[in-house]
Amino acid sequence: MEDNFLNKNSYLSFDATSLRDLLxxxxxxxxxxxxxxxxxxxxxSLLDVxxxxxxxxxxxxxxxxxxxxxxxxxxxxxxxxxxxxxNYNPVGxxxxxxxxxxxxxxxxxxGNYTIPRYSYVNVGGVFYSIxxxxxxxxxxxxxxxxxxxxxxxxxxQGLYDEYPLYTASGIDNEIIFMSLEEDIYVDHFxxxxxxxxxxxxxxxxxxxxxxxxxxxxxxxxxxxxxxxNKKYEIKFGxxxxxxxxxxxxxxxxxxxxVSDKVSGxxxxxxxxxxxxxxxxxxxxNILTDxxxxxxxxLTPYQLNYIKLNNDYPSTVFTPExxxxxxxNNAPKTFRxxxxxxxxxxxxxxxxxxxxxxxxxxxxVNNENYTANYIKYLYDLGLSEPQKDNRILFNQIKFASSCxxxxxxxxxxxxxxxxxxxxxxxKEIILNGLQETKTLTSKxxxxxxxxxxxxxxxxxxxxxxIIDNINLSKLLITKSSNSRRSDxxxxxxxxxxxxxxxSREVNKLGQLIDIFQxxxxxxxxxxxxxxxxxxxxxxxxxxxxxxxxxxxxxxxxDAKVFSQNIQLENFKYPIFNxxxxxxxxxEIVEKNMFIKAADF
Numbered sequence: 001m002e003d004n005f006l007n008k009n010s011y012l013s014f015d016a017t018s019l020r021d022l023l024x025x026x027x028x029x030x031x032x033x034x035x036x037x038x039x040x041x042x043x044x045s046l047l048d049v050x051x052x053x054x055x056x057x058x059x060x061x062x063x064x065x066x067x068x069x070x071x072x073x074x075x076x077x078x079x080x081x082x083x084x085x086x087n088y089n090p091v092g093x094x095x096x097x098x099x100x101x102x103x104x105x106x107x108x109x110x111g112n113y114t115i116p117r118y119s120y121v122n123v124g125g126v127f128y129s130i131x132x133x134x135x136x137x138x139x140x141x142x143x144x145x146x147x148x149x150x151x152x153x154x155x156x157q158g159l160y161d162e163y164p165l166y167t168a169s170g171i172d173n174e175i176i177f178m179s180l181e182e183d184i185y186v187d188h189f190x191x192x193x194x195x196x197x198x199x200x201x202x203x204x205x206x207x208x209x210x211x212x213x214x215x216x217x218x219x220x221x222x223x224x225x226x227x228x229n230k231k232y233e234i235k236f237g238x239x240x241x242x243x244x245x246x247x248x249x250x251x252x253x254x255x256x257x258v259s260d261k262v263s264g265x266x267x268x269x270x271x272x273x274x275x276x277x278x279x280x281x282x283x284x285n286i287l288t289d290x291x292x293x294x295x296x297x298l299t300p301y302q303l304n305y306i307k308l309n310n311d312y313p314s315t316v317f318t319p320e321x322x323x324x325x326x327x328n329n330a331p332k333t334f335r336x337x338x339x340x341x342x343x344x345x346x347x348x349x350x351x352x353x354x355x356x357x358x359x360x361x362x363x364v365n366n367e368n369y370t371a372n373y374i375k376y377l378y379d380l381g382l383s384e385p386q387k388d389n390r391i392l393f394n395q396i397k398f399a400s401s402c403x404x405x406x407x408x409x410x411x412x413x414x415x416x417x418x419x420x421x422x423x424x425x426k427e428i429i430l431n432g433l434q435e436t437k438t439l440t441s442k443x444x445x446x447x448x449x450x451x452x453x454x455x456x457x458x459x460x461x462x463x464x465i466i467d468n469i470n471l472s473k474l475l476i477t478k479s480s481n482s483r484r485s486d487x488x489x490x491x492x493x494x495x496x497x498x499x500x501x502s503r504e505v506n507k508l509g510q511l512i513d514i515f516q517x518x519x520x521x522x523x524x525x526x527x528x529x530x531x532x533x534x535x536x537x538x539x540x541x542x543x544x545x546x547x548x549x550x551x552x553x554x555x556x557d558a559k560v561f562s563q564n565i566q567l568e569n570f571k572y573p574i575f576n577x578x579x580x581x582x583x584x585x586e587i588v589e590k591n592m593f594i595k596a597a598d599f
Contacts, residue, residue, distance in 0.1 A: 020051035080228035088330040091321040092188035092226035094356040095258030096157035098314035099424045101150035107305040114295040118160040118278035128155040163253035170247030172238035190256035198248040203289040212242040264314040272307040313417045315357045340437045359414040362508045369408045380556040390447045399444045406442045420447045454576040456547030457534035464558040477529035484526045486587040501575040509569035
């Protein structure tokens with residue numbers, strides 16, 4: 001009996017050839033058929049089909065058996081398929097962005113002008129494009145910097161390209177699969193769609209939306225999905241949720257090609273580069289059809305005399321959303337149903353859609369803002385905290401005169417060269433929230449309070465003085481039998497501090513775990529003791545002693561801690577001058593006399 005049955009796990013040992021051989025052997029034992037032994041016979045061919053079909057099915061079984069659960073999936077393809085059930089669209093690649101300012105030279109006479117979308121500049125072989133029509137007024141015939149544009153808009157790294165013209169079949173929820181080469185990266189948020197209805201001669205720009213089911217049958221909207229193959233799908237409506245494409249409608253897609261190999265640029269690198277006009281026959285027709293009567297587009301000749309420069313550095317290229325990020329964001333998005341109500345809704349939406357230039361953020365209501373942030377400023381001694389420079393700037397530029405019942409968003413830029421999120425980045429975020437936020441809510445972007453951290457021992461009867469931080473340092477005792485060099489130990493310490501205080505790890509309202517940092521230092525090979533030392537009073541303190549101070553009001557907010565401290569939700573930690581940390585660390589031998597502070 002056992003000879004007729006295989007062990008229940010035996011299928012794992014078979015491939016196509018071994019399964020075919022097993023089938024041939026069983027048929028030979030039966031002594032009924034003989035054709036299985038002759039290659040090219042019908043029965044032999046059938047056995048080949050069965051064997052290789054089995055092998056293919058086994059491949060997919062092995063690949064997906066442990067990947068069918070949302071909580072366990074680790075392969076991007078499988079996770080992307082799973083969250084499609086939740087109507088979650090993962091975020092694809094995001095290219096660099098940079099705020100720019102425009103100078104119109106004297107060749108451009110006074111008047112109203114519009115810079116046409118997709119115009120670009122060439123900076124040493126790297127291209128930055130403008131993704132929207134930009135209208136401005138030149139008031140003089142001289143060279144003039146256009147204040148209305150200056151650092152209000154973003155230029156996007158890359159060049160726009162046209163996808164081959166698509167003719168619609170007229171089916172419900174028609175999908176266009178963008179088949180591009182593997183090495184072509186598309187900026188996730190810069191895919192524009194234009195439709196020319198059959199029987200008309202006019203292009204219409206359709207609007208991108210997050211979910212078609214939120215729209216009516218008259219809305220000309222489309223949905224973009226970054227699919228499991230890391231390609232883009234453009235989905236249209238069905239005349240119930242979103243307008244349907246009719247048969248023979250023409251669809252034109254423009255997308256921004258970006259690169260992951262281009263380094264970011266610093267301030268002033270655009271260097272008054274001249275704008276170059278995007279040009280193609282279809283583009284010219286679309287630009288004409290989709291412009292308004294008051295737009296006076298600059299000609300290719302005139303664009304030569306429009307100069308771009310930048311006061312801020314660019315962001316960096318961001319790869320597609322990871323599996324862990326999707327696992328974290330998809331349930332939150334599903335719960336919110338693309339409506340922003342709670343603080344968690346806002347935070348999930350912003351982290352998912354604006355990770356290109358956001359490192360961290362906190363969303364608070366008016367009660368939290370008043371009870372914590374405004375109270376904090378009052379406690380610092382500000383009699384009119386609403387007139388603080390950063391608060392006043394954000395209130396005037398981005399909010400109405402109303403200063404109550406708002407939603408406040410504290411944002412930390414991803415680029416470490418930026419101190420604050422730039423005005424155009426804030427504008428883009430606010431515009432992106434308009435469609436889904438609560439109707440009566442006013443969104444106010446806020447800048448975080450940066451709390452700087454450094455080694456410090458507090459002197460008796462002395463208020464912490466920032467100018468004295470160089471008098472304190474970290475003292476490390478290494479074991480007497482250690483053969484490690486001092487520089488090697490310092491390098492390990494440097495890595496721990498840089499990892500702990502990096503933009504990728506730090507969070508607003510973070511717990512500064514001094515005990516954990518001390519433990520990590522003691523776990524370094526050859527380190528036996530960690531102390532903080534102050535030279536002017538010749539005092540040693542066991543463990544780490546930090547000073548924390550407000551970078552804007554150091555004289556009013558500076559405190560010393562040698563135990564864990566929980567920052568408030570609007571405070572963000574930065575280790576002071578961490579690039580020169582080596583100079584603040586001293587390594588001593590174990591047998592040296594180490595004096596302990598007398599407390």
